[in-house]
Amino acid sequence: MVYVLAVGAAFANALTTLLQRLGVEQAPAGSTMRVALISYAVRRPVWLAGFAVMVAAFVLQASALSIGTLTEVQPTLTAELPLLVVLLAVWFHRLVSWHEWFGAFAAAGGLAAFLAAAAPGGGTAIPGLDTWLITSLAVLAVAAAAVLGSRWGSPARQAGLLGAAAALLFALTAAFTKQVTVDVSQRWSGLFTHWHVYAMAVSGLLAVFVAQSSFHAGPVTASQTALVLVDPLASIAIGINLFGDRLAADPGRLVVEVLGALLAASGVVLLARSRLVAAVHGTDETSVGRVRPNRGELYHQPPTAPPVAG
Helix, strand or coil: CHHHHHHHHHHHHHHHHHHHHHHHCCCCCCCCCCHHHHHHHCCCHHHHHHHHHHHHHHHHHHHHHHHCCHHHHHHHHHHHHHHHHHHHHHHCCCCCCHHHHHHHHHHHHHHHHHHHHHCCEECCCCCCHHHHHHHHHHHHHHHHHHHHHCCCCCHHHHHHHHHHHHHHHHHHHHHHHHHHHHHHHHCHHHHHHCCHHHHHHHHHHHHHHHHHHHHHHCCHHHHHHHHHHHHHHHHHHHHHHHHCEECCCCHHHHHHHHHHHHHHHHHHHHHHCCHHHHHHHCCCCCCCCCCCCCCCCCCCCCCCCCCCCC
């Protein structure tokens, strides 16, 4: 059941990605990492629809985390990218090429091999305040470094670093969500007496804010690759450190885990660089802040009229 809920969350995340990218793609230049980007987004119905779907994704993810571990749930969310490709093919009425099919099978097959070999277990430890503090500060420090680094360089570099920062914050939010589900199971009425719920809300809002900026900063091929790859890796590390998650580590299984992870990563990169995914941000990925074509124009550009002879 945990994987069914996680795949449902991955589908909702894919739909959220599509709707929210369409919501911020024409935001004014220079609004990246500014409140102005969110104030622009909340006035767009398509972005608000994406936010509503994101809430549904959170409920599904929290339900999965309530019965599973971080190392089970978060890697499964990488199914978001193959599902996003399917959504985009339907949305833009495009055929899925062999590149997308190969990437989807590589991502799904690699993930399945990793989870089967790793046989995630444990995840029942109750972290103390000192462990929470050290882990949270470490994640926030790395995320802050990525955000600062995104102030320089090409749009692709900016989008990639902001995507990585958002992924780290989403992984931390998932850890707080896991703890909140434990708090709820013990005593629902005392939920808001625990600091975890407030930490979850703050880290979640920060993650959404940085993710919107990564969508706007540059090519989605960069931001999506970073988001999908960094989140499960960070979640596995956090789960092991906080909740005592365990992965099988005997030599035979370890080889399959590494090969499965590499196969899944290659599939993610291939999918993120597909034309379908790139099309969410317009046809010219280098022109950040420029007015981009709407979704009906992305693949159906009218023919250019021939020049008139003088």
